[in-house]
Ligand SMILES: [Ca+2]
Ligand SMILES: [Ca+2]
């Protein structure tokens with residue numbers, strides 16, 4: 522009889538190990554794993570757009586599963602671009618998926634495609650198979666946001682006449698007056714400053730709200746990582762002396778380099794710097810309240826420059842300002858909103874003074890280069906340089 526009970530015990534153990542009966546081992550419970558799927562949608566044009574992330578379990582669970590979901594900023598920022606989420610999500614027993622909605626701020630203005638992420642953490646009654654998924658907000662707008670505020674200059678000056686103006690109120694560039702500088706400045710390349718942009722023939726130029734708008738974009742073109750616009754009036758509009766007013770709103774950000782400047786008409790024959798260069802405005806986008814005004818000229822066998830600057834109380838990118846040149850024989854004055862930035866005169870130039878000749882105008886936004894350095898992850902693209910008018914009085 523003793524052997525009989527030993528025999529039964531061994532039989533039970535062997536059966537349990539083989540799994541042929543379920544009497545003596547706890548049932549196998551597999552912990553479900555959580556994964557998350559990203560979402561890619563157009564931004565929408567008013568109110569908010571619902572971006573739905575799907576959180577999934579690989580198996581239904583008999584228990585309530587929970588996990589924390591938190592939005593993480595990318596190029597899209599909390600509040601400005603989406604309503605931040607930071608909450609615990611539950612999946613009821615028997616269910617295998619749940620949606621997490623993030624409300625994206627919709628508008629009608631052109632932006633780059635932007636992204637953010639939803640990150641999962643602190644799983645309960647489950648493990649994490651995928652912890653992060655991306656959301657891509659696709660731009661669906663063509664209209665550029667124009668802030669109209671800022672300084673406006675008089676339309677006339679006592680004792681002077683308007684000799685040339687472009688109010689930029691049309692729908693296209695007036696090519697009777699303006700040329701596109703196209704490309705990357707090769708064979709010297711990068712316009713001699715190791716700049717990173719490729720200048721296009723109109724792809725980066727817009728006319729809207731009575732403004733001409735240069736768009737600096739982050740995009741690959743012909744071996745460059747950015748595109749932008751550079752315009753000049755060479756062989757079309759040049760002048761000597763008088764007053765130039767340019768109403769502009771400049772772009773900003775590390776590596777962004779807007780400029781309103783002039784070169785001597787003899788640029789193609791005498792070359793730079795012998796032709797002379799007058800920089801009415803240059804701004805390094807990382808210092809958007811500081812205006813540089815500079816003259817460049819040839820001194821002996823080398824280039825020389827006199828550089829001056831003025832720091833304004835706020836960013837020049839916030840609104841429109843009027844950048845001016847007051848130019849007479851042997852004297853150059855640059856101004857912002859009718860306040861002096863810099864004064865130069867012939868006595869400061871201990872070389873041939875090239876500034877008593879005709880000059881033409883150049884307006885551009887460069888990206889990168891030796892002076893501003895490269896854009897970084899703080900630089901927002903696209904950037905817009907907006908021109909309301911250029912007027913020349915003599
Ligand atoms: Ca939109
Ligand atoms: Ca938009």
Ligand SMILES: [Ca+2]
Nearest residue numbers: 688689731909
């Ligand atoms: Ca205008």
